[in-house]
């Protein structure tokens with residue numbers, strides 16, 4: 021038998037020797053598997069170059085943030101909310117690395133919201149995975165910034181009164197150049213989405229609907245359970261009219277900036293929205309993101325937006341090169357003598 | 366222009382303390398800075414004390430808006446910006462009112478009389494013109510209509526009156542330059558460069574400067590000219606340097622000496638921002654500067670860069686250190702090198718952003734949760750900031766630890782002549798990355814320590830050494846997550862022992878000693894100059910006094926306890942309410958007495974002398990100024 025830990029095209033090669041410590045049944049397992057399988061696939065793909073020494077997973081705090089321990093790559097498990105900032109520094113220092121940031125909704129949208137939006141606005145070359153389970157898991161069940169209004173938790177016995185964030189709206193509003201959504205029950209979809217993010221140059225943001233079966237079980241069942249998928253999941257395909265439903269009988273029109281679900285039979289087909297990821301103006305992507313305003317209505321999945329914008333670490337590198345060209349290579353003696361000097365004999 | 370005849374006539378003096386004061390829009394910092402540069406080029410020893418309001422433009426003409434720059438120039442080695450100015454240049458009534466109390470009795474005042482109108486007098490609360498009611502009787506007063514003379518001088522230029530008036534600080538500079546026989550050429554050269562984009566501004570400033578100089582020469586008002594000769598300095602090439610620039614150059618140098626790229630994560634904050642500005646100009650050294658979204662991100666980005674193998678810094682002031690605490694704790698746990706530079710300012714909270722204080726020592730030593738020891742070093746003079754930046758970097762790299770390096774507002778903005786070091790004489794602080802597995806079975810053990818307790822630094826991109834680091838407690842040697850109680854105790858001890866061991870790797874404390882001294886002054890940070898000046902005065906007055914200045918505050922030099930125990934009186938002057946003294950008393954059980962000042966200003970030498978005398982006489986158990 022060959023040793024899978026020696027074959028990059030096998031999942032085992034990308035799996036660390038640490039015991040995974042999520043609760044049995046947690047959606048995180050599926051996401052981890054998708055990532056490990058993806059890297060096995062990427063290693064097998066002659067057009068892609070990946071290596072475990074050049075790959076780094078950076079996380080904050082929370083259940084999701086344990087992710088780096090389980091990938092047989094370099095990894096940093098840091099502090100609550102700060103992973104995008106720490107990863108930005110790593111990326112700016114080491115643009116050669118393949119960097120992923122992993123965190124939950126509390127980590128990335130509450131304590132670390134500031135770092136998330138700034139990493140996206142700068143367009144730092146890294147892939148940001150937001151495991152959205154709409155609850156604080158590691159601290160045992162308080163409502164999170166993505167929990168629905170009225171949510172009863174240990175810290176909100178009378179129901180939450182906070183309006184939740186829509187993670188995609190936050191990302192699009194922050195100027196993210198790659199924005200996508202996937203969910204923990206569909207490994208193939210996750211792998212395909214992660215792969216797209218991996219190919220993108222700049223900051224990629226992926227919201228993953230993730231089930232916390234201990235504190236918020238079934239939060240996404242109405243949308244992602246197999247039986248519901250046909251009617252509730254809207255598959256976004258670039259260049260094609262957006263349709264869904266068992267008979268592909270429903271579509272989307274945008275009216276006055278608002279995306280609406282329609283029965284295709286009821287509208288002129290020219291009005292049906294054709295998905296265009298590459299549209300520079302983010303308003304359509306934003307409208308699509310707003311479509312799933314609760315967890316009970318049809319929800320788009322896939323890549324909402326993928327546009328080209330100057331990437332941050334390229335800017336860093338270019339300035340270093342330009343400075344070198346304009347000022348010549350650094351000369352410490354010259355630097356120390358660059359002010360007015362005088363001699364004492 | 367200063368010609369030889371002038372110079373022969375000039376009366377030679379040993380030194381002078383000049384204080385330029387005016388509205389924050391009057392350009393007093395620039396005036397002081399230019400006079401300082403010209404004096405530095407003349408070879409004087411010098412120390413400066415810039416003082417400016419936190420507001421960019423406080424209401425014009427008010428006391429709150431006064432900006433001042435004190436410079437002490439001398440023909441011999443000096444250590445302080447001077448206790449009391451000899452000369453006060455006051456550009457408006459508010460400047461006179463707020464600064465007069467500092468002036469030496471019998472000192473010289475040069476007033477811009479054009480600014481002494483009713484409105485300005487009223488704005489700062491003068492009910493009567495101080496020139497008329499005897500307030501200034503104890504001083505030599507020169508009344509000069511600087512604004513109108515400046516307007517006259519630039520008349521031929523096509524500039525608006527308001528713009529022309531702005532050159533009056535150059536008039537003042539020209540006049541002072543004449544009084545102290547300073548050549549105008551360096552200033553003219555500087556003006557040409559600085560304002561190159563607008564020729565009229567160059568012309569107006571140069572004309573005003575020359576007019577001020579000519580005014581001194583042609584009116585009989587001022588009597589003698591003075592000359593401060595060059596200080597006998599060691600041979601070498603000198604430059605005038607501020608602490609923030611010295612720190613910045615130290616960081617660039619450390620990168621070169623460590624053969625590592627430099628990464629700075631920073632967020633703008635007074636008085637540290639100039640380091641970010643300065644480093645941003647030196648990208649040709651491979652220096653990366655990252656202006657983060659906040660203080661936490663600035664520290665985080667630095668830590669990320671450190672993981673990636675860069676020499677990582679974050680620069681800030683006290684409020685920023687408070688925010689970075691959790692990240693610094695993470696760095697102590699991950700055992701990665703980084704340097705946190707705290708340019709201290711008055712606190713608590715926003716406090717006095719532009720004023721100096723040394724009240725972050727406890728914060729530096731203890732400002733993290735858990736047992737999280739780290740080395741702390743402090744610079745003692747503007748030029749020493751260069752050396753301490755390198756030293757902090759050396760310790761961080763060698764011991765894979767965050768290091769806090771303390772300076773303060775006084776060092777940061779203050780200037781002194783600096784004998785430039787020979788680049789080849791600077792220490793090699795390079796360390797090696799780990800590139801091979803270190804375990805017996807070919808595995809990589811990220812927490813297997815070397816003989817000084819440092820763990821391997823293996824950076825991403827190194828095949829075979831893939832590993833994960835984090836803030837959870839790690840098993841000794843393997844670095845895997847581990848909650849075992851005994852392991853936690855062991856790891857806590859190992860981290861502490863590593864930092865304690867640094868005591869063997871730093872210079873012993875050196876006492877500046879004289880025969881028969883029973884008094885020891887112990888200082889740290891920017892009080893060096895004041896304490897040195899006080900020590901010399903005490904000795905001159907017949908009280909043999911010794912002095913030790915601590916640059917390494919954690920761990921302390923290993924001989925410090927023995928030094929302290931050898932004196933009858935151990936006195937610790939600090940610009941805080943007694944932080945070092947508490948540690949010394951606790952650690953070495955010595956009955957040290959404190960001299961403390963928290964007023965946003967450095968000690969004067971005189972304050973320290975008086976405090977020491979009263980403590981030694983037994984009339985005081987400690988002095989709070």
Ligand code: SF4
Pocket residue numbers: 041042043045046047048083084153157158231232233234235
């Ligand atoms: S608490 Fe919830 S999110 Fe956390 S590991 Fe358990 S199931 Fe997963």
